[in-house]
Amino acid sequence: MERKEFLKSIGAGAAFAVMFPCLGGCSKDSDNGTIVTEPTGVDFTIDLNSEEASKLANPGGFVLKNLVVVAKNAAGIFVAASQICSHEGYDQVRFQADQDLFYCDVHGSKFSQNGTPTNQVTQNNLKIYSIEQTGDILRVFE
Ligand code: FES
CATH class of the missing domain: 2.102.10.10 (Rieske [2Fe-2S] iron-sulphur domain)
Structure with missing residues (x-):
């Protein structure tokens, strides 16, 4: 399965999470x-x-x-x-x-x-x- 097909198959929200896993969670001095x-x-x-x-x-x-x-x-x-x-x-x-x-x-x-x-x-x-x-x-x- 191509990357584009994979991301399409898991949906937009999940694709966002896969592509940007550290947003808000991996930054210095975060919660x-x-x-x-x-x-x-x-x-x-x-x-x-x-x-x-x-x-x-x-x-x-x-x-x-x-x-x-x-x-x-x-x-x-x-x-x-x-x-x-x-x-x-x-x-x-x-x-x-x-x-x-x-x-x-x-x-x-x-x-x-x-x-x-x-x-x-x-x-x-x-x-x-x-x-x-x-x-x-x-x-x-x-
Ligand atoms: S589990 Fe990643 S910093 Fe502790």
Whole structure:
């Protein structure tokens, strides 16, 4: 099937979406976040008794700090990944409690807790950070 026939067969609206997939969704500083450069030298702590850590009390909860998503997975283990998506660099990675994985809602990337992509949106691994817990203090670092 020729391109023109294909576009005609799927209709004008769909053809527009195929030809201009990023209008309104891929621009910098859009509602879908901002393209950000991956930080280097990440090394910070979170006090589990602090207000900022309140969302880490239960499995599935997560907090965003220093462009890192720190989450408590379904097993109650703390995990951390970059907030910067390995697909196109938007700062929209979050933790999805019901699937126990990291995801980015800009184009739908999903990543296992070791950073491996779990769908076909990107082949690039998500950066994962180490976590060390000493008492009530979580250290997140590279
Ligand atoms: S930037 Fe495309 S899925 Fe995250």
